[in-house]
Amino acid sequence: MASLFTRSLRTTCRHRSLGFLSSSSPTWFNYRHCEGKFDTSNKHEERDTSSFKSSKSACYSTWYLAAAGICSFSSAMLLESSCSSLEEADKESGQIQQNDVRTPRVVFVLGGPGSGKGTQCSKIVKNYGFTHLSAGDLLRAEIRSGSQYGAMIQNTIKEGKIVPSEVTVKLLQKAMKESGNDNFLIDGFPRNEENRAAFETVTGIEPEFVIFFDCTEEEMERRIMNRNQGRADDNIDTIRKRFKVFVESSLPVVEFYKERGKLQKIDATRDIEDIFKSLKPLFTPFVEEDLLRLTKELLQCIDVGDYAVYKRLCDPALTAFEPESHGHLVEGLAFHKFYFDIGRMFPALSSQSQISSPKVTLVGDDAALVTYTRLRQSTTMDGVPSVEAFNETRVWERKPDSGGMLVWKNVHFHRSKSPRHRPYRKAKKGKDARKGC
Ligand SMILES: Nc1ncnc2c1ncn2[C@@H]1O[C@H](COP(=O)(O)OP(=O)(O)O)[C@@H](O)[C@H]1O
Numbered sequence: 001m002a003s004l005f006t007r008s009l010r011t012t013c014r015h016r017s018l019g020f021l022s023s024s025s026p027t028w029f030n031y032r033h034c035e036g037k038f039d040t041s042n043k044h045e046e047r048d049t050s051s052f053k054s055s056k057s058a059c060y061s062t063w064y065l066a067a068a069g070i071c072s073f074s075s076a077m078l079l080e081s082s083c084s085s086l087e088e089a090d091k092e093s094g095q096i097q098q099n100d101v102r103t104p105r106v107v108f109v110l111g112g113p114g115s116g117k118g119t120q121c122s123k124i125v126k127n128y129g130f131t132h133l134s135a136g137d138l139l140r141a142e143i144r145s146g147s148q149y150g151a152m153i154q155n156t157i158k159e160g161k162i163v164p165s166e167v168t169v170k171l172l173q174k175a176m177k178e179s180g181n182d183n184f185l186i187d188g189f190p191r192n193e194e195n196r197a198a199f200e201t202v203t204g205i206e207p208e209f210v211i212f213f214d215c216t217e218e219e220m221e222r223r224i225m226n227r228n229q230g231r232a233d234d235n236i237d238t239i240r241k242r243f244k245v246f247v248e249s250s251l252p253v254v255e256f257y258k259e260r261g262k263l264q265k266i267d268a269t270r271d272i273e274d275i276f277k278s279l280k281p282l283f284t285p286f287v288e289e290d291l292l293r294l295t296k297e298l299l300q301c302i303d304v305g306d307y308a309v310y311k312r313l314c315d316p317a318l319t320a321f322e323p324e325s326h327g328h329l330v331e332g333l334a335f336h337k338f339y340f341d342i343g344r345m346f347p348a349l350s351s352q353s354q355i356s357s358p359k360v361t362l363v364g365d366d367a368a369l370v371t372y373t374r375l376r377q378s379t380t381m382d383g384v385p386s387v388e389a390f391n392e393t394r395v396w397e398r399k400p401d402s403g404g405m406l407v408w409k410n411v412h413f414h415r416s417k418s419p420r421h422r423p424y425r426k427a428k429k430g431k432d433a434r435k436g437c
């Protein structure tokens, strides 16, 4: 039994897809977890139904769990895999995210020395879950580490010049790999054309967009002289050299991105909060995308019965109205955990979900609603497929985690059976004509 559960988890991560059915057109939007990309081609007929077909023959158990929309497992996936113990299942539990390989999202943050790049990056990190990689900080850390490049880097920084791309790109790549994140703010890089080309060639990544903090030299000089971080290059001689290098080498990179329509120029002479306010809209689409991705991850972990992921995504005080609660508001995770627990005993259950017409509504900075219709395919005990539709609304709230980082948690959801489509009937004479509106 345990091995079956384990197998289903492993193979599900490999093959399962969550689709989107657009209500306005017959196009299927297939989201393949393993590729992390939306395929917008019309692939309704081509959808991989193999797991569904084979699950028919292997499925022998609790249709009522599937009906509850809480637990289910694909038996086809289960037949394909190979791991064998509950310990392994526990180890794998909670790892959907790791298997979900996505293309890294990179935003370059450029601007003269002292324009406020680092200051704004810390605010973006706190609010939008990016990893901040300051190329300058990485180079300074490399000096401290006693590396073979230490002396060269130190001299280059003291001269206000630019360290060869070979070194900087390697450091950035390493830091990206070690971060465990896939959203990066790369601050103070690329500083010249050579940097830009080398990063693109080595990593194959192009930035989503590039922020340029536009600030006067007088203001930047004033800020650096007050920075007081004991940096060897924060002295008037080196500052002047850095300004010169910035104009000669870095501004052409800014221009390069402007020509490609990727530049977001920000007036950085204003105060810190004002600047941050103008950065927020740049990150809103990412927030919407992330909320949709989290919602899909939540539905997927329900489909594959991964309670560890469910617990990570939901607030402990999650409230819910759902058909299973018979009109009552249930609070906490216990009600939902029940279904995951019995799901472990019936690993051959199969279900998969598609969502259609998803809409994300941000309510201020820290709350959002995600509404959609969920189509859930499952099998009955004797292997007969059934499909149910639900209207769901999930309320997400951004809350600090144990490390103080703001993360999205599902705090409430409302799920009801989607009413079947009935043709509009004209009200009879004398009856309330508004009925049914
Ligand atoms: N908008 C701002 N107004 C006034 N001072 C600022 C502003 N932004 C940053 N600073 C201060 O200026 C100094 C340089 O900012 P920093 O973020 O380190 O710049 P950069 O990373 O671009 O070199 C820091 O001491 C910081 O506190």
Ligand SMILES: O=c1ccn([C@@H]2O[C@H](COP(=O)(O)OP(=O)(O)O)[C@@H](O)[C@H]2O)c(=O)[nH]1
Residues within 6 Å of the ligand: 111, 112, 113, 114, 117, 134, 135, 136, 137, 139, 156, 157, 158, 160, 161, 162, 163, 164, 168, 187, 188, 189, 190, 191, 195, 233, 242
């Ligand atoms: O990609 C980079 C980033 C930084 N530096 C060096 O590190 C110094 C400090 O850069 P940082 O971004 O830390 O500070 P800023 O000058 O933007 O305040 C620069 O003047 C360069 O000498 C570099 O050579 N390549």
